[in-house]
Amino acid sequence: METVSVKSIPHYINGEKVEGTNSRFGFVYSPSTGEKIATVPFASKEEVNETVKLAKEAYKKWENTSVGKRVQVLHKFRQLLVENTDELARLIGKENGKTISDAKGEISRGIESVDLAIGAPHILKGEHSVNVGGDINSYSMKQPLGVVTCISPFNFPVMVPLAMSVMAVAVGNAMILKPSEKVPCSAIYISELWEKAGLPSGVWNVINGDKDTVDAIITHEDIHAISFVGSTKVAEIIYETGTKYHKRVNAFGGGKNHMVIMPDADIDKAVDSFIGAAYGAASQRCMAISVAMPVGEKTAKVFTEKLKVKVEKLKVGSFDDEDVDFGAVISEEAKQSILLAIDQAVEEGANIVVDGRKAEVENNKGFYLGATLLDQVTSDMNMYKEEVFGPARIIVNVDTIDEAIDLINDHKYGNGVTVFTNSGRHARKFTQEIEVGMVGVNVPIPIPVGYHNFGGWKGSRYGEGQMFGPDTARFFTKTKTVSERWFDQEETENETNFDFPSS
Ligand code: NAD
Numbered sequence: 001m002e003t004v005s006v007k008s009i010p011h012y013i014n015g016e017k018v019e020g021t022n023s024r025f026g027f028v029y030s031p032s033t034g035e036k037i038a039t040v041p042f043a044s045k046e047e048v049n050e051t052v053k054l055a056k057e058a059y060k061k062w063e064n065t066s067v068g069k070r071v072q073v074l075h076k077f078r079q080l081l082v083e084n085t086d087e088l089a090r091l092i093g094k095e096n097g098k099t100i101s102d103a104k105g106e107i108s109r110g111i112e113s114v115d116l117a118i119g120a121p122h123i124l125k126g127e128h129s130v131n132v133g134g135d136i137n138s139y140s141m142k143q144p145l146g147v148v149t150c151i152s153p154f155n156f157p158v159m160v161p162l163a164m165s166v167m168a169v170a171v172g173n174a175m176i177l178k179p180s181e182k183v184p185c186s187a188i189y190i191s192e193l194w195e196k197a198g199l200p201s202g203v204w205n206v207i208n209g210d211k212d213t214v215d216a217i218i219t220h221e222d223i224h225a226i227s228f229v230g231s232t233k234v235a236e237i238i239y240e241t242g243t244k245y246h247k248r249v250n251a252f253g254g255g256k257n258h259m260v261i262m263p264d265a266d267i268d269k270a271v272d273s274f275i276g277a278a279y280g281a282a283s284q285r286c287m288a289i290s291v292a293m294p295v296g297e298k299t300a301k302v303f304t305e306k307l308k309v310k311v312e313k314l315k316v317g318s319f320d321d322e323d324v325d326f327g328a329v330i331s332e333e334a335k336q337s338i339l340l341a342i343d344q345a346v347e348e349g350a351n352i353v354v355d356g357r358k359a360e361v362e363n364n365k366g367f368y369l370g371a372t373l374l375d376q377v378t379s380d381m382n383m384y385k386e387e388v389f390g391p392a393r394i395i396v397n398v399d400t401i402d403e404a405i406d407l408i409n410d411h412k413y414g415n416g417v418t419v420f421t422n423s424g425r426h427a428r429k430f431t432q433e434i435e436v437g438m439v440g441v442n443v444p445i446p447i448p449v450g451y452h453n454f455g456g457w458k459g460s461r462y463g464e465g466q467m468f469g470p471d472t473a474r475f476f477t478k479t480k481t482v483s484e485r486w487f488d489q490e491e492t493e494n495e496t497n498f499d500f501p502s503s
Helices: 046-065 069-084 085-095 098-120 159-170 184-197 211-217 232-243 267-283 297-312 332-347 401-410 424-433 471-475
Strands: 012-015 015-017 025-030 035-041 128-133 137-143 147-151 174-178 204-206 221-227 248-253 256-262 287-292 351-354 372-375 392-395 415-421 438-441 477-483
Touching: 012 046, 012 184, 012 248, 035 069, 035 085, 035 184, 046 069, 046 137, 046 147, 046 174, 046 204, 046 211, 069 085, 069 159, 069 184, 085 098, 085 128, 085 184, 098 159, 098 471, 128 332, 147 159, 147 211, 147 424, 159 174, 159 184, 159 221, 159 471, 174 211, 184 204, 204 401, 211 221, 221 232, 232 248, 232 256, 256 401, 267 287, 267 297, 267 392, 287 297, 287 401, 297 372, 297 392, 332 351, 332 372, 332 392, 401 424, 415 424
Parallel strands: 147 174, 147 221, 174 204, 221 248, 256 287, 256 415, 287 392, 372 392, 415 438
Antiparallel strands: 012 015, 012 204, 025 035, 128 137, 137 477, 351 372
16 A cells, blocks of 8 residues: 655646645545545635636637647547556546546546547538528538536546536537546646647636535636536536526436346346446446345345345455455545444344445555445335445335336436346336436446436436537537528619518
């Protein structure tokens, strides 16, 4: 285990690393050791205003840079992400706690967003109709919005910022990223890669901060769109405030993702899939499976027995230990809230099948929690109703597929869901009737690839437009439709018509 000295994280504004001037700041911890590794400045309103001003100036040139030239920067940026994956993955592990192999997976998914954005010239092509009437041609174009912002969570320090922002930059906007104050180092590292890739100063900026900083950004008159990813509680606030200030907003929140196991499913495959999808990254994924829902008593018995054996073997440890299955949770506060949720569930009648509450890692004060599994959980318990962002997973038994669908549809979240079955009829019914944004059939985590749209329903997303796929380009552009006619210079006859134009 290496030790790291406490350093001050800068902002990245107008192509430069800038020390924060505000007196407010926070600490960054390494979840694997529990040590403070950095201080992070919380930008003031004045610092936000200055950044927006500089980004606005940069935007004027960037929007008029040909899309081909913009994409050349993205090619180089992609190459740098690939070349620096090892170093970046280590940085993610250090500040977030996830294992290096998981961090590499996150980076490769982030690179998918760059791949999609490299297609910006194609995506920006508008529609064109010749002679819609009276020799008029009509065409549409997609134009950037101006200065836009992304506000990101701690659990994907690289993938989520890239998924939210690269397309925005490719289509001609200037970006201000406000990363989670818990993981600011990766965002500064990404900024260095943008700089090396040749992105003009001011097109990409990182402002560190907390709620006050976010408030200054999302109410600023020159911010035209807000893309937020984080908890539902904050997503609601961002959506309400942003729309009140007439911004375009999409705000992605939390989830409670179910895996339904039908009696005809391959139970071993379901168990293996549950293990990775539920406990990977210490369950700190918005698409992590939190609830196993076996259908029928026999399925529940077999599934629970087989799952218990595998959960007991899961190993928690430091991000750089290659032998562990997952790392620490993000903070001591997060650890305590997960422990509280488990205790409350037990008080309410849940049964602990595997108890990871006392997991320890030798000579280490990291924020560790072992894999925990509870059954006899019912839908009225908080443990079922609320998102628990840590390795405490639950089993809720149901008797029929209809009961499973009804319960899931009643849940306030609708991010992801998956069903394990060998029946096409069951799969079809499930995918048709389920009220969730991303649905899997016999897949562990139904997270779409980068060129498909990503986004939940209900309390998992506020606002229109999804992330990742082509919707990102739509969200960060506005459409203009032009009708044009060119007169024949020889024509001398003029005519005035008061009727509504028709073809
Ligand atoms: P969070 O809501 O605490 O923080 C997210 C961002 O909002 C951070 O940048 C933070 O500084 C800022 N913030 C926090 N409180 C704020 C406030 N009161 N006003 C304005 N800004 C505020 O989320 P987190 O703990 O960093 O991330 C975990 C959550 O994110 C989980 O709920 C997870 O499910 C969710 N998440 C969702 C998706 C998705 O695509 N739906 C993806 C990843 C994570």
